[in-house]
Amino acid sequence: MPRLIAPVLTATLLAVTACTSAPEEPLAPEPQPSVGVQLFQYNWDSVARECAEVLGPNHFDFVLLSPAQEHIEGEQWWTSYQPVSYQLESKLGTREQFRNMVETCHDSGIKVVADAVINHMAGIDGGVGVAGTEFSHYEYPGLYGPDDFHHCGLTPNDDIANYRDQAQVQTCELSNLADLDTAAPGVQETIAGYLNDLVSLGVDGFRIDAAKHMASEDVAAIVERIDGDPMIISEVIRGGGEPIQPEDYLDIGSVFAFGWARDFAGIVQGGSLRLAPELRDGQVPSEKAYTFVTNHDTERGEQTLNPTDGPTFQLASLLMLAVDYGTPVLYSGYAFSDRDAGAPQTDGRVDDAVCATSDEPADGEFRCLDAQQAAMAAWRAQVGDAPVANQLADGRLLAFDRGALGLAAFNADKSEEATVELTTGLPDGSYCDVLSDDCSIEVADGRVSVTVPPMGAVALHVGAMGQG
Ligand code: LM2
Ligand code: CA
Numbered sequence: 001m002p003r004l005i006a007p008v009l010t011a012t013l014l015a016v017t018a019c020t021s022a023p024e025e026p027l028a029p030e031p032q033p034s035v036g037v038q039l040f041q042y043n044w045d046s047v048a049r050e051c052a053e054v055l056g057p058n059h060f061d062f063v064l065l066s067p068a069q070e071h072i073e074g075e076q077w078w079t080s081y082q083p084v085s086y087q088l089e090s091k092l093g094t095r096e097q098f099r100n101m102v103e104t105c106h107d108s109g110i111k112v113v114a115d116a117v118i119n120h121m122a123g124i125d126g127g128v129g130v131a132g133t134e135f136s137h138y139e140y141p142g143l144y145g146p147d148d149f150h151h152c153g154l155t156p157n158d159d160i161a162n163y164r165d166q167a168q169v170q171t172c173e174l175s176n177l178a179d180l181d182t183a184a185p186g187v188q189e190t191i192a193g194y195l196n197d198l199v200s201l202g203v204d205g206f207r208i209d210a211a212k213h214m215a216s217e218d219v220a221a222i223v224e225r226i227d228g229d230p231m232i233i234s235e236v237i238r239g240g241g242e243p244i245q246p247e248d249y250l251d252i253g254s255v256f257a258f259g260w261a262r263d264f265a266g267i268v269q270g271g272s273l274r275l276a277p278e279l280r281d282g283q284v285p286s287e288k289a290y291t292f293v294t295n296h297d298t299e300r301g302e303q304t305l306n307p308t309d310g311p312t313f314q315l316a317s318l319l320m321l322a323v324d325y326g327t328p329v330l331y332s333g334y335a336f337s338d339r340d341a342g343a344p345q346t347d348g349r350v351d352d353a354v355c356a357t358s359d360e361p362a363d364g365e366f367r368c369l370d371a372q373q374a375a376m377a378a379w380r381a382q383v384g385d386a387p388v389a390n391q392l393a394d395g396r397l398l399a400f401d402r403g404a405l406g407l408a409a410f411n412a413d414k415s416e417e418a419t420v421e422l423t424t425g426l427p428d429g430s431y432c433d434v435l436s437d438d439c440s441i442e443v444a445d446g447r448v449s450v451t452v453p454p455m456g457a458v459a460l461h462v463g464a465m466g467q468g
Contacts, residue, residue: 028463029405031381033061035321036113037369039353040296040333041066041077041343044093046353048104050369056108058374059381062231063105064207064329066296067115068098068198070131072122077296077342080115081209082122082177084129085140086194088201091130091342091350095201102202111204113231118191118222119210120177121149130348137178148187150179160213166243170215182218192225205231207256212236216248223252233290250288257289257326261298264291265305268316271412274393277323277400291326293317299331300339307333307367310359311455314372315410318435318457321376322400322408324388330377332369335361375434375459379406382461390423397452401425406461411452419451430466433458439466 037060039047047063055063070085080090088095102112121144126136138146152172155161160172173179181187195206206226211219211234223232232253236246246255260283267275280286293316298304305316320328334343335356344351344364355368369377386403393399397418399409404425411418423446432439433450435457441448443460450458 028382028461029384031059031378031463032384033059033109033381034327034384035060035377035380036062036064036290036327036329037377038064038292038295038329038331038333039066040299040331041080041092041350042332042353042366043091043350044097044101048101049352051101051105051108051110054369054374055105055110058378060110060377061327061381062111062113062204064113065115066092067117067209068092069117069194070129070133072124072127073130073348075342075345076340078340079130079342081117082124083117083120084122084135085131085133085143086190086197087131087133088197089131091345091348093349099201106202111231112202113205113207113233114198114203115209116195116198116206117209118180118194119182119213120174120179123173123175123177143190144180144187148181148184148190150181152179163239163242169242169244170213174210174213179213182214182222188218188222188225191222195222195226199227199230203230205233208232208234210235211249211255212244216252219249220252246284250284254288254290254327255284256295256329257284257291258298259283260289260291260326261293261304264293264316264320265303268305268312268319268412271396273319273396273398273410273412274391276319276398277325277388277391279323280325283325286325289326290329291320292329292331293320294331295329296331296333299333307331307335311414314370315412315455315457317373318376318408318459319398319410321373321380322402322410322457322459324385324402328380330369330373332367334366335363337363372435372457376457378463379408379434379459379461382406382463389425392420392422394418394420399450404462406459407448407450408457408459409450409452410457411454413454415454417451417453417456419449421447421449424448426460427462431460432464432466433460434464435459441466 067080068088069083070087071079072082088098150171160168234249234255238259294304294306299306305313353366356365383402383406386405389401391400396412401407426443431441452458
């Protein structure tokens with residue numbers, strides 16, 4: 001599908017002329033950006049392009065990058081997760097390109113969240129990193145030597161074997177990745193030096209990779225050493241019966257809502273959409289939860305909905321943006337048939353992201369944010385944190401307002417469209433469905449009729465009123 005991303009429709013404001021009457025149409029409040037997007041394996045130039053062309057105009061809040069530090073050589077995507085040094089020279093670009101990207105994103109109003117791989121270094125015996133650093137498994141010149149690593153001695157090969165054993169999870173190796181002694185002040189200092197270098201280039205926040213594999217005190221001590229007050233989002237995958245839970249990391253900042261993502265997948269797949277806005281009990285508190293439909297790891301697994309799920313994935317992405325739990329993070333990566341396959345590279349550098357133009361992209365083509373996802377992110381910014389109201393659930397249909405600022409309706413039926421008459425708090429007037437650009441929707445006396453396509457949605461907000 002061609003990517004036609006129109007600039008956000010802006011409110012039609014009646015000019016206040018000499019007369020005394022107030023404008024008849026409500027003034028849409030300033031958008032409150034909150035939505036993020038993970039741009040998996042986009043190179044820095046492509047992130048900058050996305051900030052300027054799509055994220056800024058649609059009032060996104062932040063972009064989540066892939067790791068920026070030097071890493072091992074190889075064609076696979078996951079070389080990014082085997083650090084070799086903290087130079088900002090990687091397959092995704094140079095330090096200079098990184099700096100320019102942050103500047104462009106900031107100029108577009110978009111914050112930059114870096115992926116901080118700080119639990120470990122490489123998982124191979126040794127070699128030369130992509131910026132030329134020679135290393136061995138436990139020797140990284142200028143940074144770390146053998147004493148800076150855990151050698152847990154709890155399993156035959158020092159690899160984590162049992163996730164119910166906290167000491168193993170935090171001090172043994174995650175698939176042979178040399179596990180830093182993150183309790184040691186010297187190690188904390190070195191890691192913080194790297195994170196502060198990113199902060200000095202304008203980075204606004206960090207995803208803490210493999211946070212579960214570091215004692216929460218260690219993560220807290222490292223975060224303490226970071227300059228300023230960056231956003232911190234820890235990756236702590238909730239696992240039943242495990243001693244380490246996301247709640248243990250909430251004093252440090254926020255967490256990714258893995259439990260939510262799995263439950264949400266079940267709800268959307270099952271078609272009982274009315275359960276989605278209620279999905280909050282037993283989850284981390286909303287203000288500390290970063291929700292997602294998928295990420296780069298779950299995209300390669302079975303526990304969440306994934307881009308290959310087509311319309312179901314799209315419906316889930318739009319619904320995630322509409323509910324009032326958590327801070328939503330959309331996902332964009334490239335198509336693959338081999339789990340390990342990296343984004344297309346030339347001479348060790350990832351090529352600029354090429355957006356697929358078909359629903360069935362060739363391997364290596366990116367599934368870029370589409371017009372609906374962008375418009376729904378703008379919708380979310382317009383409704384801000386206004387609560388869900390006037391909820392109506394009927395079979396596979398779910399509709400609700402967000403305060404008196406927006407309305408969204410979703411239809412999980414795979415073949416039938418649904419027409420429904422809704423009660424809404426939206427001010428009377430004519431509205432555009434920002435997902436289809438149909439501007440003929442009339443709200444009158446607090447009632448509105450909407451027709452929702454199969455596996456589709458309709459979204460109205462006070463920033464997109466028609467001429468009526
Ligand atoms: C993460 N979060 O906690 C990342 O989100 C995830 O993508 C990383 O795994 C992992 N933790 C380590 O940062 C990926 C990938 C693995 C890959 C590792 C390291 O999913 O497959 O492991 O990165 O590159 C690969 C090989 C594995 C090998 C390991 C060490 O697949 O077989 O283990 O490298 O050489 C012997
Ligand atoms: Ca560890």
